[in-house]
Amino acid sequence: MKLHQPTQLLNNETCIIDAVALLKAGECVALPTETVYGLAADATNANAVAKIFTAKGRPTNHPLIVHIPDKTHMQQWAKDISDSAITLANAFWPGPLTLILNAKDNLNSPVTGGLPTIGLRVPAHPQFLAILKQLNTGLAAPSANRYKQLSPINAAHVMGDLNGRISAVLEGGQCDVGIESTIVDATTDQLRILRPGPINAADILQKTGLNVATPLAHNEVVPGNVKAHYQPHAPAILINTDDFDSHLSKITDEQVQYLIYSTAAQQHLLASHIAPHRITKLSSCPVEYAKNMYKTLHLVDETSPTVIYIEKPPVNVEWAAVNDRLNRATTVYKE
Numbered sequence: 001m002k003l004h005q006p007t008q009l010l011n012n013e014t015c016i017i018d019a020v021a022l023l024k025a026g027e028c029v030a031l032p033t034e035t036v037y038g039l040a041a042d043a044t045n046a047n048a049v050a051k052i053f054t055a056k057g058r059p060t061n062h063p064l065i066v067h068i069p070d071k072t073h074m075q076q077w078a079k080d081i082s083d084s085a086i087t088l089a090n091a092f093w094p095g096p097l098t099l100i101l102n103a104k105d106n107l108n109s110p111v112t113g114g115l116p117t118i119g120l121r122v123p124a125h126p127q128f129l130a131i132l133k134q135l136n137t138g139l140a141a142p143s144a145n146r147y148k149q150l151s152p153i154n155a156a157h158v159m160g161d162l163n164g165r166i167s168a169v170l171e172g173g174q175c176d177v178g179i180e181s182t183i184v185d186a187t188t189d190q191l192r193i194l195r196p197g198p199i200n201a202a203d204i205l206q207k208t209g210l211n212v213a214t215p216l217a218h219n220e221v222v223p224g225n226v227k228a229h230y231q232p233h234a235p236a237i238l239i240n241t242d243d244f245d246s247h248l249s250k251i252t253d254e255q256v257q258y259l260i261y262s263t264a265a266q267q268h269l270l271a272s273h274i275a276p277h278r279i280t281k282l283s284s285c286p287v288e289y290a291k292n293m294y295k296t297l298h299l300v301d302e303t304s305p306t307v308i309y310i311e312k313p314p315v316n317v318e319w320a321a322v323n324d325r326l327n328r329a330t331t332v333y334k335e
Contacts, residue, residue, distance in 0.1 A: 007166055016127065043109065198321065236307070258274065
């Protein structure tokens with residue numbers, strides 16, 4: 001691919017204007033959202049969208065989420081939009097909810113990955129929204145990282161992964177939510193969560209009265225639904241808290257790092273004389289854990305560990321989004 005030398009960091013008073021100009025010219029620009037940084041391109045420009053797939057190394061049959069300025073743009077991309085979809089849009093947009101809808105006839109856009117459906121959302125980040133409103137169109141924007149690698153939650157992460165492969169990165173600070181949007185299939189009367197995220201079925205029921213199914217597994221082609229994803233460079237292994245004792249009796253490698261959430265795991269590690277600098281403790285609150293998970297994994301990965309052991313969080317609705325990402329980023333510890 002043609003490299004950009006180097007990728008621009010847009011961080012001055014004209015950054016929004018500059019980003020809009022580059023996007024109008026058919027370039028890719030990494031933009032902050034409230035979830036993770038997105039690699040944006042004009043969704044109406046097939047050549048621009050193709051640059052996303054090339055920069056990420058992403059298969060072209062994997063659909064992209066299209067970000068739109070507001071709910072009135074839904075009709076430009078989708079057809080047969082149900083009352084339930086409108087209700088969800090009214091309740092959660094702008095915000096971290098993506099709706100899978102029936103794509104408009106003859107859309108003929110690479111953003112669908114060849115599917116008859118399309119994913120739409122209105123992001124909540126003020127800079128992204130300002131750009132969308134100026135462009136008055138949709139921006140395709142998957143996470144701004146190489147395919148299957150850790151998602152970026154600040155501009156430095158994007159630069160570390162895509163510098164020289166995209167035109168520019170807009171500096172927007174750290175993403176507030178820190179984990180990808182919830183994806184809801186709204187193409188039929190039975191709403192389904194196809195990717196867990198910051199908004200769960202209980203949140204939707206409480207706010208809208210709508211019942212949403214949450215299948216444990218599915219084979220739908222949606223962003224993030226591949227077996228291996230969200231991976232650090234070092235191999236990562238998911239380990240139950242109760243398995244720490246037997247594991248620690250066998251470990252001599254000084255380059256192993258541990259990512260934990262519980263006091264029990266911390267006690268196991270310190271009792272085995274694991275150096276504190278090899279232990280990183282995240283919150284036992286799932287929202288706070290999700291917010292800092294990618295940031296922490298980036299930091300731990302930068303220490304060049306031989307292995308990252310990650311304590312398995314609880315298995316329940318509140319932790320579903322975190323567990324979904326960790327299950328794809330790791331292998332499971334075996335005795």
